[in-house]
Amino acid sequence: MEGQSFAIKGVGESLLIQIDPAVEWTATTGDLAAHLDEQGRFYEGGRIILEVGERPVPKYELTSLKALLERRGLSLWAVLSKSETTRNSTQALDIRTSAGSALAGIVEEQDDEPEASAEDKSGSGGILVRHTIRSGRVVRGEGHVVVYGDINPGAEVIATGDVMVWGHLRGIVHAGANGDEGSVVCALDMAPMQLRIAGLVATSPADNGDAPRPEVALVREGRIQVESW
């Protein structure tokens, strides 16, 4: 990912941020902040698992990182550390912690709380969602997202690339979430609650009663336009 001092990847329903223990802390957090700002809203609402390896992180450093994440709409959900100091700091902030990279224990825990984070995340490249996405669910994808089913009202899909819906699109879709205005959204029935491409937003006109037909939404002359597909 961006820079050398950290790496971000999707783990189950969370984002894992691994911080290089060798790089100086403020430099790392500075890089991280810059990267997150660059990504715009892509990670917003995400749940972060931080892995800091051997590095002892005092409480004030962890507090400032937590605040940094929260300002960008992210929550620090767990910290993986081999350092006693770091684990104590983490516990003092009432955040889950675990030694080393014992991800399994922490990731499994979320199965008991299905509503804790109703997000499906995936790694790089496009993803295929082979079911209807129901109200309250958020699917994020780096690259393109193909939904083989409906996106129901109250559900959300956010992709850095295109979004293609082989079904009814009735929820919210954000394509080109990193700012790519060349991204498109297409659906067999285009009736989104809200459609976003890069920084532009559009809503559907009131139901005109027409039979559903395939349509594509794209940015033209600085506006989102919908055409038959």
Place this chain on the structure above:
Amino acid sequence: MAGENGMGGKIVTITSGKGGVGKTTATANIGVALAQLGKRVVLIDADIGLRNLDVVMGLENRIVYNLVDVAEGRCKLRQAMIKHKLLPDLHLIPASQTRDKSAVSQSDMIQVSDWLRPEVDYVLIDSPAGIERGFRNAIAPADEVLIVTNPEVSAVRDADRIIGLLEAAGKGPGKLVLNRIRQDMVSKGEMLSADDVTDILAIKMIGIVPEDQFVVPASNKGVPVVLNEESRAGLAYHNIARRLNGENVPFLPLEEEDGFLRRLTRLFSGGNQLLKQG
């Protein structure tokens, strides 16, 4: 035996997400109807702190012990089971009115259900509204889940959320009870039709209950409307019980929509239905 595992009764949870859509009324009526079919039925009110099922069943004044007493070992399961006045094979385990959802755990619910399973044909669990702990307790032991909704956008939205959570918990997608529909309003386009609702939720419908003036007085009197032979809602609940019991009961004419086939055809040609057929 009705159980899926051949080990006894089937545990059916009735839930909705949104409050006030008729979960408790549905639980009471389906329970009574199953008992009328000769099934041994236990109703459990899982809405700890806001109990209602005892009132609707007309058994409020007979409560001595409740579900929390069973969970905390203060009484035997049998002692908390209140026998119905008319139907000796129908029992109610009431909720506590003085405690809250945290008084019972998922494992308590599973334990109670496991105790009941060999003794009965059906356990119906009346879930509290919401998606929090009470809901999770109620679905934990379920073999099957019925989702009650009304023909209103907000209720359907919540039902959709619930179906998503049920699927995530491996209990989904459940079957739908569409409650309080008014054909006259549907015809005028003022209310969502059964097709509009299934179009969004895309799950199997187990019953469509019409709005019926007999329901509220029946609940107030503690005599579930299914005992009233004149009531159309009562008949609809009776049919739900039979469908739950594995019978293939056609939907009532009043439950059908004018444009059912027309709309289905339109959707089919719309492309998306092709996917669902496959």
